[in-house]
Amino acid sequence: MTELQRKLYRQAFALALITIFYNIAEGMISTYMGFQDETIALFGFGIDSVIETISGIGVAHMILRIQQNPNTPRDAFEIKALKITGFSFYILTAGLVVTSVYNLYSGQKPETTFWGLVIASISIFTMWALIWAKMRVGRALDSKPIIADAGCTRVCLYMSVILLISSLTYEITGLPYIDAVGALALAWFALKEGRECFEKAKSISVCGCSDGCH
Template sequence: MTDSTRKYWQYALWLAIITIFYNILEGLVSIYFGASDETLTLFGFGVDSFIEVLSGAGILAMVLRIRQNPDTSRSQFEQTALRITGAAFYILAVGLGVSAIYNLFTVHQPETTLPGLIISLISIATMWALVSAKRKVGRALDSAPILADANCTMVCIYMSLVLLASSLIYQLTGFGLVDSLGAFGLIYFSVNEGREAFEKAAGMECGCGCEGECEDCTETH
C-alpha cells in the first residue's frame, strides 16, 4: 500500500468517525425538539439519525479492516450491523406510519416547526460536504464501498429535504397535516434503506445506488 493510498484510507477513517458523531448530535437535538414541539417528522428524522450511527459503525469497521488487510472478507460485525440497521429502518417505518395515520385522524398540529427548519438546513450543508469528501476519497481509492456509502449519505440529504419542505410549509401556511405527510416521505426512504441494508448484508449488491453487482462489496477497493 503506497503512502498516498494510506493517506486516503486515513481520510476515509475520519469521514466515518465524523459521520457517526454528527448523527449522534443531530439525533439527540432532533428527538428533543421533535418530542417537545410534537413534530412527528422531526422526531422521526432524529430516530433515523441514530439508525445511521449503526450503519456508520459498520462502515468504520470496514475501513479499519481494509486499512489493515485489503484482502480480508467482510467481518461478522459488519454483517450484523447491516442486519440490525435494516430491521431498525423497518421498525421506524412502521412506527412513523402508525403515528402519521393517527395524527391525520386527530388533525394533530405541531407546536412549531422552526427547529426542524434550522436542523434540516444544517443537515443538508453538512451531509453535502460529507458526500463530496466521500466521493473524492472513494474515487482516489477506487473503492466501491466508499462510493456506495457516499450515495447512502445522499439519501440523508433527501430526508433532510423532506424535513425542510414540511417544516417550511407549516411555518408559512400553518397547514398542520403537512407534518404527517412529511412523515410518509421519511417512511419511503426508510423502507428503501432497510431493504438495501439487508441486501448488502447478504452480499447481493453494493447497494445505495451503486451500479453493478458484486459478491461482496468490500472485496472491491
C-alpha cells in the same frame, strides 16, 4: 499499500467518525425538539440519525479492516451491523406510518416546526460536504464500499430536504396535515434503506466477496 493510499484511508476513517458523531448529536437534538414541539417529522428524522450511527460504525470498522488487509472479506460484525440497521429502519417505518395516520385522523399538529427548519438546513450543508469528501476519497481509492457509503449519505441529504420542505410549508401555511405527510415521506426512505441493508447483508453472506461486494 502505498503511502498515498494509507493517507486516503485515514481520511476515509476520519469522515466515518465525523458522520458518526454528527449523527449522534443530530439524533439527540432532533428527537428532543421533535418531542417537545410535537412534530413527528422532526422526531422521526432524529431516530433516523440514531440508526445511521449504527451504519456509520459498521463503515468505520470496514475501513479499518481494509487498511489492515485490503483482500479480506467483510466480516460478521459488518454483516450484523447491516442487519441491525435494516431491522431498525423497518421499525422506524412502522412507527412513522402509524403515528402519521393517527395524526392525520385526529388533526394533531405541531406547536412549531422552526427547529425542523434549523436542523434540516444545517444537515443539508453537512451532508453535502460529506458526500463530496467521501466521493473524492472513494474515487481516488477506487473503493466501491466508500462510494456506496457516500450514496447512503446522499439519502440522508434527501431526507433533510424533505424535513426542510415540510417544516417550511407548515410554518407558512399552518396546515395540520403537512407534518404527517412529511413523516410519511421519511417513512418511504426508511423502508427503502432498510430493504437495501438486508439485500447487502444477504449478498455478502452468499458471495463472501470483499471490497466490491456492497
